[in-house]
Amino acid sequence: MTIAEMNFFQRMIYIIQDYGGSLLKGAATTMVIAIVCTLLGCVIGFAVGLVQTIEPHKKDGIIRRGILRVVKFILTAYVEVFRGTPMMLQAAFIYYGTSQLFGINLGMWSAAIIIVSINTGAYMAETVRGGILSVDPGQKEGARAIGMSQPQTMLLVVLPQALRNIMPQIGNNLIINIKDTCVLSIIGTVELFFTFRSISGALYMYFEAATVTMIIYFVLTFVCSRLLRWAESKMDGPSNFDLATTDTLAFTSGLTRYDSKKGGTH
Amino acid sequence: MDEILRIEHLVKTFGTNEVLKDIDFTVSKGDVISIIGASGSGKSTLLRCINMLEDATGGRILYHGKDILAGEVDEDRYRTKVGMVFQSFNLFNNFSVLDNCIVGQTHVLKRKKDEAEAKAMEYLSKVGMSQYIKAKPRQLSGGQKQRVAIARALAMDPEVLLFDEPTSALDPEMVGEVLDVMKSLAEGGMTMLVVTHEMAFARDVSNRVIYMADGRIEEEGSPREIFYSPKSPRTKDFLSRFTSNK
Ligand SMILES: Nc1ncnc2c1ncn2[C@@H]1O[C@H](COP(=O)(O)OP(=O)(O)OP(=O)(O)O)[C@@H](O)[C@H]1O
Numbered sequence: 001m002t003i004a005e006m007n008f009f010q011r012m013i014y015i016i017q018d019y020g021g022s023l024l025k026g027a028a029t030t031m032v033i034a035i036v037c038t039l040l041g042c043v044i045g046f047a048v049g050l051v052q053t054i055e056p057h058k059k060d061g062i063i064r065r066g067i068l069r070v071v072k073f074i075l076t077a078y079v080e081v082f083r084g085t086p087m088m089l090q091a092a093f094i095y096y097g098t099s100q101l102f103g104i105n106l107g108m109w110s111a112a113i114i115i116v117s118i119n120t121g122a123y124m125a126e127t128v129r130g131g132i133l134s135v136d137p138g139q140k141e142g143a144r145a146i147g148m149s150q151p152q153t154m155l156l157v158v159l160p161q162a163l164r165n166i167m168p169q170i171g172n173n174l175i176i177n178i179k180d181t182c183v184l185s186i187i188g189t190v191e192l193f194f195t196f197r198s199i200s201g202a203l204y205m206y207f208e209a210a211t212v213t214m215i216i217y218f219v220l221t222f223v224c225s226r227l228l229r230w231a232e233s234k235m236d237g238p239s240n241f242d243l244a245t246t247d248t249l250a251f252t253s254g255l256t257r258y259d260s261k262k263g264g265t266h
Numbered sequence: 267m268d269e270i271l272r273i274e275h276l277v278k279t280f281g282t283n284e285v286l287k288d289i290d291f292t293v294s295k296g297d298v299i300s301i302i303g304a305s306g307s308g309k310s311t312l313l314r315c316i317n318m319l320e321d322a323t324g325g326r327i328l329y330h331g332k333d334i335l336a337g338e339v340d341e342d343r344y345r346t347k348v349g350m351v352f353q354s355f356n357l358f359n360n361f362s363v364l365d366n367c368i369v370g371q372t373h374v375l376k377r378k379k380d381e382a383e384a385k386a387m388e389y390l391s392k393v394g395m396s397q398y399i400k401a402k403p404r405q406l407s408g409g410q411k412q413r414v415a416i417a418r419a420l421a422m423d424p425e426v427l428l429f430d431e432p433t434s435a436l437d438p439e440m441v442g443e444v445l446d447v448m449k450s451l452a453e454g455g456m457t458m459l460v461v462t463h464e465m466a467f468a469r470d471v472s473n474r475v476i477y478m479a480d481g482r483i484e485e486e487g488s489p490r491e492i493f494y495s496p497k498s499p500r501t502k503d504f505l506s507r508f509t510s511n512k
C-alpha cells in the first residue's frame with residue numbers, strides 16, 4: 001500500500017511506526033526543558049520576588065537604601081522586558097547576540113535552558129511577589145514576636161505559605177512551558193514541535209502529523225496537571241489528624257483517629 | 267520590687283495623628299496589669315510599641331534598665347523575653363500545633379529538638395491542648411487556637427507576656443476556656459500585660475488596672491480603686507457605659 005492509498009488512521013499509524021522514536025525523543029527533550037526551566041524559573045522568581053518585597057530597614061543608611069532601589073529597578077526592568085516581548089525573539093536575541101557580540105557559542109541545550117528559565121523567572125517573579133503579599137501579615141508578626149529574625153521569618157513561615165499559595169501558578173507555568181518550548185525550534189532545538197515539522201516536511205502528511213503531535217502534547221500536559229493537583233493535596237496534609245489519647249509526654253503511644261470534617265473540634 | 271519594664275514618656279505618632287502621648291508606667295515581676303479603654307484609645311499601639319512591632323516615635327522603653335529603643339538590647343533576643351499573644355492568634359498555618367511550639371525554640375533559642383519538644387508538650391498540657399499536637403491550626407476552633415498561641419509564647423520562657431484582646435475574636439462560649447488559662451498563668455506568677463474588654467478579668471485577676479483615653483493614661487490603680495472609686499470622671503463614665511452596655 002502506498003502512502004497515497006492510506007486513510008487517515010493508517011497514515012497516523014505509519015507515522016508512529018516510522019517516527020515513533022523521534023517523536024518520543026522530541027517529547028523527552030520538551031519535557032526535560034520544560035521541567036528544568038520551570039524549576040530554575042522558580043528559583044529565579046523566588047529570588048527576584050523576594051528582593052522586590054524587601055522594605056528598607058528603618059536603621060538602614062542612605063547607601064543601603066540607594067543600592068536596594070537600584071537593584072529593584074534593574075529587577076523590575078528584567079521582569080517587564082521579558083514579559084513584554086515574545087520568547088521566540090528573546091531566543092533569537094540571546095542565541096545570536098551572544099555569538100555575535102561576545103563570540104560565545106551557546107550550545108543548543110544551554111541556550112534553550114537559559115532562555116526558557118529567565119523567561120519563566122520573569123513571570124514567576126510577579127507570581128511570587130503576589131504570593132508573598134497574600135500571606136496574612138499576622139503570620140510575620142507572630143514570627144517576629146517570638147524573636148525570629150527577618151530571614152528566619154521569611155524562610156520558615158512566609159515562603160512556605162507563599163509557595164503553597166502559588167502552586168497552581170507554578171503548575172500553569174509548567175504547562176505553558178511544555179507548549180512554549182516549540183518556539184525554540186527557531187534556534188534549532190530538536191524538541192517535539194521541531195520533530196513534527198521534520199516529519200510533516202518529509203512525508204507531506206501535515207494533518208496526520210499534527211494530530212499525532214497534538215495528542216502527545218495533550219497527554220504530557222494532562223498528566224502533569226494531574227500530578228500537580230496531587231502534589232498540592234499532599235502539601236495540604238490530611239484533612240484528619242490523630243488525637244493523642246494520653247495527656248502525658250508519651251505522645252507517640254495510643255492514637256485515635258479524629259475527623260475534623262465531622263466538626264469534632266467544637 | 268523586681269522591675270522588668272519601665273516605659274518613660276512614650277510617644278507614638280502615625281503621620282500627624284498622635285496616638286500615644288507621654289505614657290509612663292512600670293511593669294514589675296509578677297504584675298498582672300490590665301489595660302482598659304475605649305476603642306481607638308491606643309491600647310494595641312502601646313503593646314505593639316513595647317514589643318517593637320511598631321517603632322515608638324519618642325520616649326524610652328527600659329528593659330532591666332537598658333533602653334531598647336536606643337538599641338541597647340538585641341531586638342530579636344528582647345522579643346523572646348517579651349512574648350505576645352494576638353487577638354487573631356497568628357499561629358503559623360504551615361506548621362502543626364506541636365511544631366508551632368517548637369520552631370521558635372529550636373531556631374531562635376537554639377534548643378535541642380527533644381528538649382524543645384518536651385517543653386512544648388509541657389505547655390500544651392498546661393493549656394489543655396496536648397491531645398491536638400498533630401492538628402494544623404485550620405483544624406482548630408478559635409479558643410483552641412488561642413490556647414496553642416499561649417503555649418507557643420510560654421515555650422520561649424518569656425519574662426513578660428503581652429496579650430492584645432486575646433478573647434475578642436472568639437465566640438462567647440470559648441472566651442471562658444482562654445480566660446481560665448490566663449487566670450492560672452497569673453496565679454502561677456507569670457508577669458502579664460493584658461489589653462482586655464473583659465472587665466471581670468481586669469477586676470478579679472489583675473493587681474493593677476490602667477485606664478487609657480485618647481492616647482494617655484487617664485487613671486492607674488488597683489482594681490478596687492479603678493472599679494469602685496475611680497477618681498477621674500472619664501473613668502467613671504467609661505465604666506458605667508461599659509457595664510450598662512453589657
Ligand atoms: N498602622 C497605623 N497607621 C495609622 N494609624 C493607626 C495605625 N494603627 C493604629 N492607628 C490609629 O491609632 C489609634 C489607636 O489605635 P489602637 O489600635 O492602638 O487602638 P485600640 O485602643 O487598640 O482600639 P481597639 O479597642 O479598637 O483595639 C487609632 O486612631 C488608629 O486609627
Ligand SMILES: [Mg+2]
Nearest residue numbers: 309310311431
Ligand atoms: Mg486594639
